Amino acid sequence: MEHLGEKLAALLAIAWLLPLLGFTIEVFGGYWGARNCKKAAYIAIGCIAAGFVCSSTALYLWGSETGWVALESASHGGHDEHSSATDDAHTAGDHGGHDHAATVVEHHHKQTVFSGCFYRLAKFGSLNLSLDWYIDSLTLTMFVMVTLIATCIHIFAVGYMHEELTDDYVDHQVHTHDGCHFHRPGRFYRFFSYLSLFCFAMLGLVLAGNIFQVFIFWELVGICSYLLIGFYVERHSASTAANKAFIVNRVGDFGFIIGLMILWTSFGTFSFADQHAADGKVQPGLFSMVRGSDGKLEATDGIVVLKTQQDEHGHWQVPPDSSQRKTIAYTLLIVAGLGVFCGCVGKSAQFPLQTWLPDAMEGPTPVSALVHSATMVAAGVYLAGRFYPMFTPEVLLTIAYIGCITAFVAATIAIVATDIKKVLAYSTISQLGYMMLALGVGGWGAGLFHLITHAFFKSLMFLCSGSVIAGCHHEQEMPKMGGLLRKMPITALTMLIGVVAIAGLAIPGTSIALSGYHSKDAILATALAYTKLNSVHFLLFLIPLLTAGITAFYMFRLWFYTFLGKPRDQHLHEHVHESPLVMTVPLLVLSVFAAGCAIGGEEGVLFRMLTHSQPGHVAQGFNGLAAQTVSLPSHDAIHKVHSTAGSAALLAAFCGMTIAYLVYGLGLVNPEEIKKQARAVHAFLANKWGFDDLYDTLFVKPAHVVAKFAAAFDKLVFDEILHTVVRFAVVISKWDRKFDEGVIDGFVNLVGNSTYSLGIGLRGVQTGRIRQYVTFIAVSVVTLFVLLFAFYPKG
């Protein structure tokens, strides 16, 4: 089995590194190719398509080597379904017992999770940091999804970006100071090199085997997003949006780093999986330490004792010797979870950091499809799912509420947005909120299920909008469109598939539905089961249900507004054309997946594949014993309310669709009238609930003030102190000079002068006459003797 892990790692590593290779070649495309040369695109497509082949092969290998165990065992059921799982084990193994423990053991025989190390970054004493890989069914599914969607989008982009294939690209949105349009050489190759770099970073994020490595690629996808949003570097709005995206993400990453610090200091490792050292010892990973093998997280007196010792069965247990125990305060574990989730909030544009994503629509539409709907923004959800065992119920509750608020706020803004891409952007935020909500209420499978289905239908819709925008000569405002169905039928119909999918429509009474229905249904069922257990949090079901209706409304509004009705701008309408095959074929491919990827719902392949990686403790649910803690529903409980939730969701969706049809399809009510009636509400929504202004006054402006203050402080205080000291020194030295010249020199001169004048005075005595000298001597001697006798002490 071990070499299966190596094989998988090799395949996925190839899929991961090929785009990097592509990037290094493509980025110099300006040197080895002409501006109208498409080679860079072919290289990029080749790399990512090869990545898709590798990922699919890996998935197939994994499946066949493990006997497709993931698909056989419906692990989402409670105890009643364990019997069927045991039957499967019976056929696979030769001594499968009917008791619970044997099932687990059988499960362990089929190793389905693989981990290992690429190379070590650093080692400090017992601390070890390395680049690892962690492969389970979630990793594999994500790899296939990302590479598949990326391939489609790469191909689409060849058509969408063809205007860049020139030496003289005219950017109509940028004016030079003399009022002309801005001219520049095309940057076709650069676009594809950025896309390749992004694919590399994104796949690295999914493959990462420790949370630190996730953070590395987390930042890298961030910078790729920065580069792609700001692709039209000449547009001020684009570069500002790029900055905003990166900086807002950094705010989230600030929390992420705090989470990392706590984990690193308390656990001493970042690794998800247990690590096998060369000497045969096994070091527990984060999940084992917190959850052990039975998935229980126990805190006594607010302290969690980490399970760092293996018993003879290989289960992780609390060491019996209390001196060897490692502990972490329960509150610290909560803070760590919130910190990591804070990173997810930034990346997945959750409330309150959602403001960057709509602005990010400045990037070319394929970027919006790939980066800002299907993959990068979903990375936050992916991480929340991956890191699930570390989250305490309190953290999950926060996640649920954040997701719920986000879903609702974004959906309301989407109602009034008129830019076709902005509607989709808000819808993305809203759907990401759904996913977070699902994770928060204990629907691990449901959240990630929605991640995958959403990736397909949202990338499809973005590409459709790209096709519309390209067809309308870069017009993005829906009020100028209308009646495009005839002109671009393929785009319109594939878009309709996406809209139906996201709205969650189905034929009542049957399970014939597109992908979005299944995943949204799963989420709402979980939320309903959750609110039944925790009746205080009833809003966690009602608001998403309401939002489901709003979603159906604004998505159909978009479709009716754009494709039905009369053309509102005749001039524009005349020039509209359907996109070429290179753009419509990816649409068709994606629409197939958007429609069918979730076939079978929770009994289907995709859901089972995902839930195979579900953390062990999720299925049984969680009973909050104390009154203040929340409980999580078990799969049984969810299953029981499934049909209720499904009907409610369907009803909400039909309501939304009907209203949209009445208003925008039939035109029974003029939307302008409604706008006039509720002007304040409209203004509030159109102003995006005022978040941008709020953050501007709360953070951006104060930051600049503080910055100015710091710079001025240097000049006015530190330098001024220095200057004062120097001036003081100069004054002292001046005094010193005066003292020198006046006092010291004065004294010296005085001595000199008096000596001199003494000399001058004595000169008169020196006559040269001997008689006079003898007289002096005689007088002196006599005087001396007199003095001697007068003063010499007697005796």
Next chain:
Amino acid sequence: MSPEALMSWIIFTPTLFAFGLIFFDKKAEEPMRYWSLCGTAVTFLQTLLLACSFSPEDAGIQHMVKVPWIENWHINYQVGFDGISLPLVLLTSFVSLLSMMASWSIKKQVKGYLVLFLLLETGMLGVFLSLDFFLFYVFWEVMLLPMYFLIGIWGGPRREYAAIKFFLYTLAGSVLMLIAILMFYFGSAPEGQIGSFDLMQLTAMAEKGDVFSPGLQVAAFILLFIGFAIKVPCFPFHTWLPDAHVEAPTPISMILAGVLLKMGGYGIIRIAFPLCPYGAQYAAYVLVAIGVTSIIYGGFAALAQTDFKRLVAYSSVSHMGYVLLGIAVWKISESNGAAVGRDYWLMGMNGAVFQMLAHGISSPAMFFMVGVIYDRVHHRDINQFGGLSGLMPLYSGLAAGIFFAGLGLPGMCGFIGEVFVVLSAWNFSKTLAIVSASGVIITAGYILWCLQRVYLGPEYKGPHLDEIKANPLTTRETFIGATFLAFCIFFGVFPNYVFDMTGKSMEKLVQGLDTGYQNTQRLTGGVQTTQTTQKQN
């Protein structure tokens, strides 16, 4: 050549080449430039040879040379290296080589410039290789004078002011260091005997804990720390840096940012901490607080700058704050004085050295990038740029890459140093760790905003547009920029090469500090107020 002799060759090769310059005619500028370039290149190759003789498993000083110099006072010519100084020696010769290449932009009094440049290199290498406190001091001063003239003669309009400011600050630091040197010299002498300048001996004495009293350690540490902190530069001793950088010519800014600032950090690691473990631990919380303040304060100050070079200078203040932070995250248990979570402190120390290296690559690169555009348009007002990415795509690409390294992007060198240091800080103090982590937001803010104003946008807004168009990036400039960028990426992807080098020596150092502190406390009872600094955690 034996590594022992090689070290002396490395130190004095630049001097020999400087001496050789005397024989050139004053007007033969090109030959003189190539001659000096040869000098730096030979030095660089020699340091590479030295690195080959390094064995990473050996924690102590390797290939030490000890020759009596002034015997009456026990002053020796004593050089050697270990895993801490070797990376910095390599960095010095590397940055010198690339700055020499960047010196083609110097047109005035070339001969004098080159002589001083080479003398400066001797001083810098001497500082990193010397193991005698007196010799260290001599090299420290040797470096000061050439720098003074290089800024004062070849600098910008306010060069005299900047040069004197630089000189006074550094000299003040040197004087404090000199006092500390004498304190140790006389403190290390038993009654009536002669003291020692040997750093290794002094370190061993400090580790034993019975030679230097706690009072002496605290006093000496404060003196040494201020002396080195001026060089780092840490808040609030940093204001010489922006002026010196702004006025210095581009290659000298590169040296200043790349090497001179590292001497402060190196001095703290090599001298201040090992000689006064008690004093260092006594001041640890303050040091960490100063480091964190530098990070945040430097970042904010950078955000407000409109002079391109000043912005990069303040970013240096911010980035060097991580170095001090990483060094000082030394948490002790209150009961017995042993380090708590020593591995995290070890990580901080290693991260600090890595950060010095990373900053030593990315910061000169940033100054070089500023210099390239300054040579063309003769101004540095950030608000009067814009649109350079269209006019000079290659230059802008390189610059963006290098600025991303400064921003701490993963996969580039700045990330590893910053993140490792920040991760190690939680163990020491939660509050300060959180504040230091917020630096990532400010850094992203000032770097991206600067990139936007300088490189992005439709058109160039300042003067001398014609010169930009007439002078595309030369091969020499491309080579320098690309080399820097390549190293930024290399160390970001494979930091293990650096940590393998520093690991063992750092472990020994941390171990020694730990025992040194415990011994001092046990043998002397410590200063009564010690515990108050540790209460915060």
